[in-house]
Amino acid sequence: MNGIRNVDRWMLASLVALLAIGITMVLNTSYLFAQERFGDGTYLFRKQLLAAGLGLLGLSVALLLPPPAYRRLAGPLLVAALVTLVLVLIPGVGVVRGGAHRWLGVSPFLFQPSEVAKVCFVLYLAYTLSRRADRLDGFVSGVLPPLLVTGAVVALLMAEPDFGSAFILAILAMAMLFVAGSQVKHLACVAAAALPLAAFLVMSADYRVKRLLAFLDPWSDSANSGFQIIQSYIAFGSGQLWGRGLGQSRQKLLYLPEAHTDFIYSVIGEELGLWGALLVVGLFGILLYRGLRLALESEEPFVRLMVFGLTMLLGLQALVHMSVVMGLVPTKGLVLPFVSYGGSALVVHLTVAGMLLGVSWRRTQP
Numbered sequence: 292m293n294g295i296r297n298v299d300r301w302m303l304a305s306l307v308a309l310l311a312i313g314i315t316m317v318l319n320t321s322y323l324f325a326q327e328r329f330g331d332g333t334y335l336f337r338k339q340l341l342a343a344g345l346g347l348l349g350l351s352v353a354l355l356l357p358p359p360a361y362r363r364l365a366g367p368l369l370v371a372a373l374v375t376l377v378l379v380l381i382p383g384v385g386v387v388r389g390g391a392h393r394w395l396g397v398s399p400f401l402f403q404p405s406e407v408a409k410v411c412f413v414l415y416l417a418y419t420l421s422r423r424a425d426r427l428d429g430f431v432s433g434v435l436p437p438l439l440v441t442g443a444v445v446a447l448l449m450a451e452p453d454f455g456s457a458f459i460l461a462i463l464a465m466a467m468l469f470v471a472g473s474q475v476k477h478l479a480c481v482a483a484a485a486l487p488l489a490a491f492l493v494m495s496a497d498y499r500v501k502r503l504l505a506f507l508d509p510w511s512d513s514a515n516s517g518f519q520i521i522q523s524y525i526a527f528g529s530g531q532l533w534g535r536g537l538g539q540s541r542q543k544l545l546y547l548p549e550a551h552t553d554f555i556y557s558v559i560g561e562e563l564g565l566w567g568a569l570l571v572v573g574l575f576g577i578l579l580y581r582g583l584r585l586a587l588e589s590e591e592p593f594v595r596l597m598v599f600g601l602t603m604l605l606g607l608q609a610l611v612h613m614s615v616v617m618g619l620v621p622t623k624g625l626v627l628p629f630v631s632y633g634g635s636a637l638v639v640h641l642t643v644a645g646m647l648l649g650v651s652w653r654r655t656q657p
Contacts, residue, residue: 317632368415448460571627
């Protein structure tokens with residue numbers, strides 16, 4: 292077990308720091324909400340601690356599994372993920388919250404299949420693209436089959452609806468196809484064809500149109516669709532350079548909806564200021580840099596694509612979350628990896644971290 296000490300220490304340090312910040316901020320932001328909703332201010336915090344424990348177990352298992360195991364499991368895991376994505380849509384099987392069919396299980400033991408499906412999707416793409424390396428110059432023989440699977444997964448996510456996760460997977464698929472060696476002209480044609488479809492999907496749902504209008508001018512409907520982002524602006528603005536101080540947020544006092552999940556980065560900006568917000572950006576930057584460097588240094592095609600895909604999955608989710616709370620993109624329900632409240636996401640993200648650390652550990656072995 293001495294070899295496990297040789298994991299990427301920068302990656303591990305950033306992960307530990309993000310997890311520590313997350314555990315602290317979940318207790319900080321959820322206490323009043325949990326007291327009002329459940330009569331127990333530590334209810335959500337204790338659930339997050341349980342998820343962290345399960346996630347660290349998943350990290351340990353993933354750390355010890357060799358990459359060939361992921362290659363063998365890529366196909367079966369994708370099929371299992373597709374089945375669960377279908378199950379959430381079946382009345383009486385999937386659990387509905389806020390009009391979305393995203394959960395399976397029995398309350399309070401629920402999980403989001405979409406979080407697991409993202410990882411399974413990355414493993415499948417890494418597997419199929421590494422096998423099709425000599426055919427990726429052709430569209431029909433190389434690019435089209437992975438795109439069809441991408442379309443199926445995205446369609447199931449949109450049916451929940453989970454536009455944020457669908458967007459992340461679509462971007463991730465294009466990035467992995469590019470890195471694997473697909474021709475830019477093919478990817479450009481796919482992107483051009485997808486844009487009208489994306490515009491139609493946005494315009495076909497009233498709540499998405501309202502989110503888009505709120506993004507363009509949140510003060511036009513400040514009491515409804517623009518309320519969240521305006522409260523986020525207030526949080527960031529009042530934090531200034533050094534912040535109000537840990538635990539001193541005013542926006543988390545039921546002004547900022549979902550302060551412990553979708554808008555936790557706003558509270559970080561308010562309480563810890565610009566320097567605290569930049570610290571979180573820096574930690575994700577370290578994680579992203581070390582992951583991409585690990586991908587470049589991996590000689591085996593499947594491992595290289597797997598590491599790239601998993602690193603980008605974490606990086607894209609962090610980027611979108613932070614962009615949303617700063618008003619740079621329309622509102623989407625994506626958590627900040629390792630930081631936001633969310634049991635399914637935390638378990639999956641820690642397991643992903645274990646997969647990356649496992650690859651870094653094996654690179655140091657004789």
